[in-house]
Amino acid sequence: MKVKVGKKILSANEQYAEQNRRFFAERRILCLNMISSPGSGKTSILTRTINELKGKVKIGVIEGDIQTDYDAQRIKATGADVVQINTEGACHLSAAQVSGALEKLPVSKLEVIFIENVGNLVCPSAFELGESGKTAVLSVAEGDDKPAKYPALFAKSKVLLINKIDLLSLGAAIDFDIEKVKSEVHRLNKKIEIFSVSAKTGEGYDGWCHWLAEQAKKTNATNCK
């Protein structure tokens, strides 16, 4: 006997994501869900961004890692508020985990919350957390074929940071065609903003930080109460 069901399998996660989305909207907080491979420089991007925007934009961070609070310690050293989630083996954060973390952040004084997801180019992009947008990070050392090989993240993201561009000076040793990446990503996603940066040297940070501050301002000005 066959029974038609037609139910969303991830509805439990979606309910939490919706709850988070309302939470951010009511408080006019911009929330960016940062996704990339391990080692692309998510935490380094965040620490420099927090430092560059000190006194201008109030940023808080939710750190997702399988184990350790190494990343949270690095964020804490900047003076920003941070909450660490350890997934104990899971390869992505869930919306319920983010809900729990939000209770521990001093949200009333924050304008932007970054969620640094578990380092993984595939799984995190399948789970909505209630974010305002996804921030993809791709470092030049990973190769310029990643948007074609892992289209999901690039198709869904609001912004892409191409990181470690200081390594491009190594020339053939890196072999990363930045223009090819930009055009392939634009084919997947017409609306995506792309910034080429180096979290190490600060190159490209003017454009990225300006955009982020503008987005935070825009979110703060929306009348959604």
Next chain:
Amino acid sequence: MHELSVAQNLLATISAETAKQKSRPIRAKISCGILNAINDELLTEALGAISKGTSCEGIGLEIEHKPMRGLCKKCGQEFDVDFSKCCCASCGSIDFKLLEDAPLILEEIEFETG
């Protein structure tokens, strides 16, 4: 390997439906979009492992993958997007818009009869 989380949610959804029937579920059919990034073998294995000892033990799984649909802004045709080419399947234009990806859906459950 987010298939384990998907399997846990799937098992909960199947179990809720099974509780309404007085019979054992034999097979479930699900559908998903490409952006769900589901690997069939991993999801089947994960569901098999976590359903042991439950009312759903031994359940078979059929997975239908729905292609990503695109809408060409030049010729107006809807088409299945091939990510390796990323252009309109009818006219070849690269000016198209990605339509909403299919969500993960539990379509149907087959129960033992008699």
